[in-house]
Amino acid sequence: MNLKDRIEMLGKMKSDLAGKDFLLTWEKSEQDLRIIIEVASIIKEMRAKNISPRVFDSGLAISNFRDNSTRTRFSFASASNLLGLAVQDLDEEKSQIAHGETVRETANMISFMSDFIGIRDDIFLGEGNKYMREVGAALDEGFQKGVLPVRPGIVNLQCDMDHPTQSMADLMHLQDVFGSLENLKGRKIVMSWAYSPSYGKPLSVPQGIIALMSRFGMNIELAYPDGYELIPEIVEIAKKNAMQSGGSFSISHSMSNAMKDADIVYPKSWAPYNIMQQRTQLLKTDDKTGLKELEQVCLANNAKFMDWEYNEAKTKITRNQNALYLHCLPADISGVSCKQGEVSSTAFEHYRIKTYQEAGFKPYVIAAMMFTNRFGDPAEALKSILDRNRKRVDL
């Protein structure tokens, strides 16, 4: 289908995304998720065809990373730039935030000419998503009381609960590989814990994956060793989603068994929920001894499950011995980035390029989240872009 027809089709879906932050996929309707993915896909095609989707002549996109990041940072910068916004980092080391300034005040101070704020805050369990909502409430007040000329939209770039730009990029990748979202119905996807020689990895990726993929009729199997639970409420959401979408949801405790007949596998390490709770307390009190001890306990516990590695033997169990491998990257690759890790080097190498392509959807997902936040009728806005025919490389 050409761009014009795709945009016309898109116009048949009514968006409820305008003016609303993107914090959790499960707060959005299935149709809204489809709209974002289609807008992302159209913008991707536009850029590939040298059509510039730039809609802002000026404006800032604030990048607020409370944890390290390369790929999400660059994805956010790319999306902002594509739409015409300059990224301004809110670096807490550089700023006065670290010195007791309230979230409420800062949210307004940085937003006089801001159109979007992207936030990563995934270290403290129970805090990250809450922080984003605090920022949102401050922006609401500022906008209502005439402090801010527009209400900047917030994009969750990973919190303690969800990692929606990741899971939506993963979903776009599945759409790309399997041909359509409809083709995902009935597919088995295994979100599996995997061994890693590190600890404290956030829960947001597995949580985000089970909560999102369960919306599209897939059969989800969540596999992890005893004790490596996710946040129970989010598991419940995934269960309910699966039931409603005509898929299924199950939990198991053997990686090998889980992989049986899988169409899609996502082997990735994470820390146990209750450990993350303890860790959050220790981080808050800055208890360095406690943190060291907890790390030792965790690593020792992890070490019991070194056979939770995705490798060729496990690949053979999957459907046609060829399940699609997903990862948010970087993966802990045995013999490459660590001695023994989440995935064997041969299993990873087989899908290495595909994981790069998977990651390549993220900038467009973010751009689509921004675009649909700002334009109530995204199809109409995209049509204007198509009609004006401005070039990205402008010669």
Place this chain on the structure above:
Amino acid sequence: MNLKDRIEMLGKMKSDLAGKDFLLTWEKSEQDLRIIIEVASIIKEMRAKNISPRVFDSGLAISNFRDNSTRTRFSFASASNLLGLAVQDLDEEKSQIAHGETVRETANMISFMSDFIGIRDDIFLGEGNKYMREVGAALDEGFQKGVLPVRPGIVNLQCDMDHPTQSMADLMHLQDVFGSLENLKGRKIVMSWAYSPSYGKPLSVPQGIIALMSRFGMNIELAYPDGYELIPEIVEIAKKNAMQSGGSFSISHSMSNAMKDADIVYPKSWAPYNIMQQRTQLLKTDDKTGLKELEQVCLANNAKFMDWEYNEAKTKITRNQNALYLHCLPADISGVSCKQGEVSSTAFEHYRIKTYQEAGFKPYVIAAMMFTNRFGDPAEALKSILDRNRKRVDL
């Protein structure tokens, strides 16, 4: 009045701002200050009406912060972006400046494609403003000798003497609240020291306020405990200004007395002038023990004046029990950001949103300083912007 008429009115004032750095408000004529405020206000209205005042297709604005900052940093970034410039940080930790490179050389090296340099240098008394002039002299030489294609303008983003983007934003806020600059005549504004459990806060805000507000016929009362003097020369300037503008200037040593019948109050902590001189010496010699001792002495001294808190009792003394509260933010709010501070939480809460609005003028003040530095006839330039009718959100 509509934008077209406002621009026409503006055109009746002849600007002397082109090509001149903005370092101290008292180096500018009253008319030039009025021009900046009107240009800022027009640009603000344009942006609100989705008219893009972007005038640079490319170009850099250098951000040189020698002290921490959130709001001024974002204001500078916003202003630069609005006019079409990309911000490039000159981060002395990243750069070679820290390794003995001369100011003169660096000023030229960063300016081959720069249109503006914003500098914050407020830590060393007797140094910050001097440093800006050194940079300016280096740029003059570079431009005259053909090194630089244009002479980048310098904007003082806070020095040891003045904080002109702050005081001018405050003045715009007063204009907004009281209806016009003319309406400020005869109003009583109290710039008062206030208690804070920290020390070493710069003098530039109170100095900037008394030196600027005295230009517009206000009755200035500067209140502080004995020993908390400002730089004497700047106090003299404020006195002279007040006389010339038909206002008055007085100094007193009781916050409560000072607040009597005040229309506007600005309670804010600062360090005593002579302490700042000692501190500058200690900082220069990196005398950590001396700095610790000085801090102890100062905090002990501060603690004698914990009743210098702006609170409801003091509010009641002001005109109609309702003086406008100003602050450059962040304020030390008792029970919120500290145990006991500059302002009680109820007094602050009453004007919290207004302080946000106050801060919201700063990006436009900076944009106007840049705009009038570059365009000798700002009204004509604004008219071109209005006529071309380019949109900020371009759909």
Place this chain on the structure above:
Amino acid sequence: MNLKDRIEMLGKMKSDLAGKDFLLTWEKSEQDLRIIIEVASIIKEMRAKNISPRVFDSGLAISNFRDNSTRTRFSFASASNLLGLAVQDLDEEKSQIAHGETVRETANMISFMSDFIGIRDDIFLGEGNKYMREVGAALDEGFQKGVLPVRPGIVNLQCDMDHPTQSMADLMHLQDVFGSLENLKGRKIVMSWAYSPSYGKPLSVPQGIIALMSRFGMNIELAYPDGYELIPEIVEIAKKNAMQSGGSFSISHSMSNAMKDADIVYPKSWAPYNIMQQRTQLLKTDDKTGLKELEQVCLANNAKFMDWEYNEAKTKITRNQNALYLHCLPADISGVSCKQGEVSSTAFEHYRIKTYQEAGFKPYVIAAMMFTNRFGDPAEALKSILDRNRKRVDL
């Protein structure tokens, strides 16, 4: 010659630069080097005449500095901005690269919407240029396999072997001072070691200078104290170049003798090749004691050659007592930036402004490297820019 005619002349040279990284000047044909210099010069004139050569409506230029930098960082930012690209720093402290992520993966992750990557990696001998090629190979793979929509071009912003944006800027400066590249034929240029009270300065500048200037028929004299050799393979390249271009190449061990009848002098400190090899090993093993010891040995050795200072006595030996002084800056100026250094303050002062002008060509060289990487027919592209007549200051 006017811009139109210059562009027409340029069009007579066929470029082989499109789609190829700029890593070493000696990998490029003489004609390609001439094309870059002419494109840089045309873009410089355009900007001076307020013609905007912006060709990207959006896009990122990644700045990857593995060593400190002010002037090259700003030059890269300026060039990127002039062409319409936003700079995104890949700061290894902020990113996950430091945590074992492979070069291959990161190169792709940052490049989904990137048009150029500028890399400085000059600390480890045998590593910097190799690293750039690893990045390049990863980008090739990503582009071929559909991960990346375009293959971002790499610009070497200084490596262990060459510093091409510096040497090309120096060459533009010589063209400017002597009137044309042809006028450089038969000129004597002395690349001389000079004393500095620091150690470990990279070899890339002297290597880059002898390898590039030898392409244009100059008589190169490389002068250094015994033991301060450069990488032998690069010296061989310079020799061969000199032979082919009708110039000459010689090595000597006395600064005073070398300066005799010099038209151009480039006195600059560097570390001995074999010391850099030892240092690289010590850095790799993070052997702090070893590094300190090596530094002491080197400084003691340097101190034997404190008379290798370029000063008025040496100036008098040069042609007409007035050789053109070059330096990449910052220079170690005796009595200014150090007690005793590479150049006396009077000798430096005489050419200070000229060294600023020399540095001023760098942003345009970088812009031209990008431009010719992207546009196979740069003359045609420049003609389009001239024809569309877009203004940089757009009023």
